[in-house]
Amino acid sequence: MIFWRIKPLDQILATAEKKSLKRQLGPIQLTLLGIGAVIGTGIFVLTAEAAQKAGPAMMLSFVIAAVVCGLAALAYAELAAMVPVSGSAYTYTYGVMGELIAWIVGWALVLEYAIGATAVCVGWSGYVNGLLNNGIFGMVTPGSISLPAWLQNGYFSGGGFNLLAFLIGVAVTWLLVIGTSKSARVNAVLVAIKIIALTLFIVIALPAVKNANLHPFIPNGWGSPMGGVGVLGAAASIFFAYVGFDAVSTAAEETKNPNRNVPIGLIGALTICTIFYLLVGYGAAGSVGAQPVLDANGVALDPGTPAMTAACGGSQALVCSHEPLAHVIRLLGFPQLGNLIALAAIVALPSVILMMMFGQTRIFFTMARDGLLPEKFSSVHPRFFTPHVITYVTGFVVSFCAALFPVGKLADTSNAGTLLAFAMVSIGVMVLRKQQPNRPRPFRTPLVWVVCPLAVAGCILLFVNLSIVAKIVFAAWAVIGLVLYGLYGYRRSQLSPEGMARALEDVV
Numbered sequence: 001m002i003f004w005r006i007k008p009l010d011q012i013l014a015t016a017e018k019k020s021l022k023r024q025l026g027p028i029q030l031t032l033l034g035i036g037a038v039i040g041t042g043i044f045v046l047t048a049e050a051a052q053k054a055g056p057a058m059m060l061s062f063v064i065a066a067v068v069c070g071l072a073a074l075a076y077a078e079l080a081a082m083v084p085v086s087g088s089a090y091t092y093t094y095g096v097m098g099e100l101i102a103w104i105v106g107w108a109l110v111l112e113y114a115i116g117a118t119a120v121c122v123g124w125s126g127y128v129n130g131l132l133n134n135g136i137f138g139m140v141t142p143g144s145i146s147l148p149a150w151l152q153n154g155y156f157s158g159g160g161f162n163l164l165a166f167l168i169g170v171a172v173t174w175l176l177v178i179g180t181s182k183s184a185r186v187n188a189v190l191v192a193i194k195i196i197a198l199t200l201f202i203v204i205a206l207p208a209v210k211n212a213n214l215h216p217f218i219p220n221g222w223g224s225p226m227g228g229v230g231v232l233g234a235a236a237s238i239f240f241a242y243v244g245f246d247a248v249s250t251a252a253e254e255t256k257n258p259n260r261n262v263p264i265g266l267i268g269a270l271t272i273c274t275i276f277y278l279l280v281g282y283g284a285a286g287s288v289g290a291q292p293v294l295d296a297n298g299v300a301l302d303p304g305t306p307a308m309t310a311a312c313g314g315s316q317a318l319v320c321s322h323e324p325l326a327h328v329i330r331l332l333g334f335p336q337l338g339n340l341i342a343l344a345a346i347v348a349l350p351s352v353i354l355m356m357m358f359g360q361t362r363i364f365f366t367m368a369r370d371g372l373l374p375e376k377f378s379s380v381h382p383r384f385f386t387p388h389v390i391t392y393v394t395g396f397v398v399s400f401c402a403a404l405f406p407v408g409k410l411a412d413t414s415n416a417g418t419l420l421a422f423a424m425v426s427i428g429v430m431v432l433r434k435q436q437p438n439r440p441r442p443f444r445t446p447l448v449w450v451v452c453p454l455a456v457a458g459c460i461l462l463f464v465n466l467s468i469v470a471k472i473v474f475a476a477w478a479v480i481g482l483v484l485y486g487l488y489g490y491r492r493s494q495l496s497p498e499g500m501a502r503a504l505e506d507v508v
Helices: 011-016 027-038 046-081 087-095 100-135 165-177 180-208 230-241 256-286 305-312 326-329 335-347 350-367 389-402 408-434 446-466 469-494 497-507
Strands: none
Touching: 011 408, 027 256, 027 350, 046 230, 046 256, 046 305, 046 335, 046 446, 046 497, 087 100, 087 230, 087 350, 087 408, 087 469, 100 165, 100 180, 100 326, 100 335, 100 350, 100 389, 100 408, 165 335, 165 389, 180 256, 180 326, 180 335, 180 350, 230 446, 256 326, 326 335, 335 350, 408 446, 408 469
């Protein structure tokens, strides 16, 4: 039986009260945290990856991904309002389906947050390198201050060590350690910069749209049995552009009046981001074209691979750019405005890294508090009131992975963990409606028996259409997690006989 060692929701709330984080985030800050986590590498960088997989039909991919995320957001809002503590899908699953499934979900969330943050680090470095290569607003000769080629890309994308991706990971780690409220204030400024940059892009690109650039509209079809291509393959990748809204729920324990403010932050952030994405996708594809680069057999190349890098060469195609939005504006004849958008991405993308690492550290903090990870990981800094130990560990992993791997593969791998978490939350809402129908629900998922099954089906559809590499990494990661749970978490859990004995000793 897998539904065992279920930690009652009332006990989860009580545990959080004993070792809690300070409540300091209001509704506006929370919504901005959500927007800050969502708008980032997905739209600033993965637009090119989506175009390579789906062509102009990437707009349909945005819609498909948005619908799946919207359905999952409604489920998240109900559970986050009911259980306003750190841990996100891990905590909710623990209280509904038991410890084993909760561990699997928590372990999968490492892929969502830590690997997701890694992908954004790589995306950020692409924009910085692009600005350096273009001479920084014409102040210096283009290329004269560029980093060596082997320091611009990671080892697995045809380079050596992505230095800038590594450095931004280290910087964000430091910012997270010094305090949540400080991070939130910085994030509010960065969100404003991103909104302005995307608005500028839309104003310039939309008038330049030509119908001819949108044909053929679906050059790679809807998908492949192996996944990774076509409209559905692009949707599975571009899903990353929406990942992050659930980080709002991980901040529930640090939110004032979470029963009201968490649903506002979740749904508000997702709605605002979806509108921007559709306008940006249409402007990019319609203004300069978004046709994929093909191999000798007429098959679209896999983005982020050495073969794709070689085929692009010095091509000006959208799908070849590491800074697609800035690239589009430059192609439209506004090089300085393109540089401004690149600068905005450089300044603002760290907010996405910040929120993803924020979510990762809070989930590990909660798992350590439950005894599934070493207690040291739940240590709170005496001055900054942040989980500093796990923040340092997470930052180390994120920084080094960012220095080595390509953005597209990282995003797909991140999506694999996210889709599992979203599906489990949707199932959890339905189970809880049956098991505890009378529990107070400050926010109720509308049409729950329609919304939640559709959310699960959507997650399965997108998972199937992920690249084969992402599926293999996900399977290997799950096996590693189960081994660790068997060796440590199973025995050290608060709900294990040993854990209960320790708790009894503390009381005595």
